Amino acid sequence: MDNNMSKEDMVREAVEEAKAKAAEQEEQQTEDMTENTDGDAKDTVAAAEETAEETAEATAESEESDVSEETDSEEKPEKKSKLFGKKNKKDKKDEKIEELNDRLTRQMAEFDNFRKRTEKEKTQMYEVGAKDIIEKILPVVDNFERGLDAVAEEEKGHPFMEGMEKIYKQLMTTLEGLEVKPIEAVGQEFNPDFHNAVMHVEDESLGENVVAEELLKGYMYRDSVVRHSMVKVAN
Template structure:
């Protein structure tokens, strides 16, 4: 049975009062502690939300910039591929032009070489004609055809190699005879037996000549 406070001795009353005060204080401290804990928890929660938001923003930015970097990389790869293809195509064109030019030159040289004996025969035939025969229709016809051949050669880039009276050049002349001649300097071409020809810068046929010693 709980004692009535009025029936208690004075000392017990004081002790009970002090105990109740301490209980109230403990209760107040507990409330304050719970309040502080609640505030701390709320602050931590706000802080965590802010950190999560920052982290989310960073991820979003990284995602956006990552896409941009990937797109730029694709553009660079396509540009590089395009440039390499253009370079390869240009190289192909250059090779094709060189091959075409070389094939044309080989074909032209072959045709010219086959025509040279015909030109030689025209020259021999014209040289064998007398003055009266050269004035005849036959002689005139031979001269006309010969001139047409030489005009066609000139248009193609074929030129006659100068020989008689020139200094002997093994790159242009083929010496088949030598002659002692005090009137001429040494290694000068005295006589030409067969004309030589050049196609552009290359020799098709060397001049057949006699050279002075």
């Protein structure tokens, strides 16, 4: 410091130096603050950007999850409705199959009833025809029996009579094979289902309402009467 400087100059120089140092310090502090502010701003922006990215990702995942749940919720009711629909409402093909099966079952039942009815009618017609033929043959049997009964004892050994007896036996065997059999009458209790009473007699040796004599032999074909026995009933 110049010793020749006045005190005023010394003060003025000191003030200027102090002002220069203060300005320098202020400028340095301003730069430091600016750098710190820029760094904080950059960090804040980076953090904000990172947060925004995370938020966007989370939002995207949430939207995808919501879409997936909505899709599942839409598909599940549809599947359930389809599942319940199958239970509650039958397919047209299944309904058609059931209808055809039901129709076939009814037709088979009707055909079975028709078959049974036809067989019964055929059996009845056969029995009616057989009974008609048997009724026409019975008079021939009656004549055979009358003829054989009229033969004298000494003539029964004659070859002609033996031939007639053989024919008669063959005829009766044939009728028996056709399930034709004579009705028992003499000594049996009178039964209007099998017997036709044409006479009454008093006979103490017989019980009441008993067939005493058979005037014309009756015959049955299987379980039906072809011809009633004409009988004489006692008491």
